[in-house]
Amino acid sequence: MSYGKRRRTGYDPASIQEYTFPIENIPRLSARDPEVYRLIQASRPVVISDSGLINSALKWNLGYLQENLGDGSFHVYGSKDNRFKYYDEKRAKQCKSFPKPVKRYEVSFNDFLKMLMEKKNTRERIYLQQMLNESVGQEIVKDYVDFNWDWVGRIQNEQGWGPLSSNLLLIGLEGNITPVHYDEQENFFSQISGYKRCLLFSPDQFENLYPHPVAHPCDRQSQVDFSKPDFERFPKFRNARAMEAIVGPGDVLYIPMYWWHQVESLKSLSPIDHKLRDFSTTTSSGSSGDIPPVTVSVNFWYRAAPLPATVKFPISAQQRVSVMRNIEKLLASALGSADEVGKLLSTMVDGRYN
Ligand SMILES: O=C(O)C(=O)C[C@H](CCCc1ccccc1)C(=O)O
Numbered sequence: 001m002s003y004g005k006r007r008r009t010g011y012d013p014a015s016i017q018e019y020t021f022p023i024e025n026i027p028r029l030s031a032r033d034p035e036v037y038r039l040i041q042a043s044r045p046v047v048i049s050d051s052g053l054i055n056s057a058l059k060w061n062l063g064y065l066q067e068n069l070g071d072g073s074f075h076v077y078g079s080k081d082n083r084f085k086y087y088d089e090k091r092a093k094q095c096k097s098f099p100k101p102v103k104r105y106e107v108s109f110n111d112f113l114k115m116l117m118e119k120k121n122t123r124e125r126i127y128l129q130q131m132l133n134e135s136v137g138q139e140i141v142k143d144y145v146d147f148n149w150d151w152v153g154r155i156q157n158e159q160g161w162g163p164l165s166s167n168l169l170l171i172g173l174e175g176n177i178t179p180v181h182y183d184e185q186e187n188f189f190s191q192i193s194g195y196k197r198c199l200l201f202s203p204d205q206f207e208n209l210y211p212h213p214v215a216h217p218c219d220r221q222s223q224v225d226f227s228k229p230d231f232e233r234f235p236k237f238r239n240a241r242a243m244e245a246i247v248g249p250g251d252v253l254y255i256p257m258y259w260w261h262q263v264e265s266l267k268s269l270s271p272i273d274h275k276l277r278d279f280s281t282t283t284s285s286g287s288s289g290d291i292p293p294v295t296v297s298v299n300f301w302y303r304a305a306p307l308p309a310t311v312k313f314p315i316s317a318q319q320r321v322s323v324m325r326n327i328e329k330l331l332a333s334a335l336g337s338a339d340e341v342g343k344l345l346s347t348m349v350d351g352r353y354n
């Protein structure tokens with residue numbers, strides 16, 4: 001079932017990267033439409049345009065956040081290009097040969113704003129990704145309490161999901177890309193300011209997207225770089241097909257657990273007013289005018305529903321991924337290292353199962 005045309009308002013279409021795979025649209029519906037809940041029930045992506053989930057956060061511009069986020073520290077990632085490929089710190093320590101794709105800084109929000117200004121001239125791009133925690137100021141707590149918990153809580157209960165595990169605050173530069181990966185939690189991805197293009201791939205496309213081994217620092221991330229796919233190493237990537245949603249302020253995208261997604265911050269057409277109190281007094285270079293436009297999002301990660309008592313065959317694509325993950329983990333521990341897992345699996349399969 002193909003849904004309408006790509007949303008055309010608010011962002012610069014020239015900031016949409018061209019890729020090699022076909023793209024369908026993710027349905028964009030009102031929270032009043034029962035189809036929304038049928039899609040969520042079926043673990044299919046949907047954009048809900050008027051849920052009001054994060055209406056209280058639509059005023060979260062950089063000035064307001066600077067005033068109210070408090071003086072906790074924030075994780076800010078730096079990348080030498082525009083890709084922010086996540087990696088697991090402790091696994092990276094065990095893989096001495098692993099080239100870290102991004103640097104991680106721990107800074108105050110003010111330092112983040114300074115980095116935004118200074119990085120404007122350097123090659124390095126930055127991306128603030130911080131879980132909202134009790135260190136935030138009272139105003140932010142108030143806004144958080146005013147999220148539409150009735151709406152999202154009803155879905156959480158109806159779907160039998162586990163507890164909310166975290167809300168990640170995301171503040172990135174236009175052009176930043178989070179490369180395609182999957183998460184093991186249900187996600188209501190909410191857009192606060194600016195526009196993001198979300199490319200989603202169903203869990204049954206595992207074989208088209210070639211994730212790193214489970215024991216690798218980039219577990220759950222695809223090895224394929226969409227901007228220059230290596231079809232020799234990843235031939236099945238030719239079969240990949242995406243669903244797309246371009247989300248703007250107030251939109252909520254349901255990203256079902258195990259669904260692959262790549263998130264790209266687009267260029268906003270209307271200038272974003274950061275309402276930053278004059279910044280020049282506290283830093284050497286420039287005033288708030290020098291702050292480049294950013295996108296702001298917050299996600300809602302929910303733990304999955306418990307597995308059903310009786311398994312229904314054939315198992316779902318998500319269950320297949322979970323089984324493959326468990327086998328990789330078991331073999332890595334049984335063999336004492338992840339390096340021999342491939343060899344052992346080939347020995348098991350070659351000439352016997354294929
Ligand atoms: O909400 C989601 O799931 C996203 O992927 C949103 C994405 C940033 C996620 C960063 C990340 C990726 C992998 C592991 C932990 C953190 C964006 O908006 O750029």
Ligand SMILES: [Zn+2]
Nearest residue numbers: 181182183261
């Ligand atoms: Zn994600």
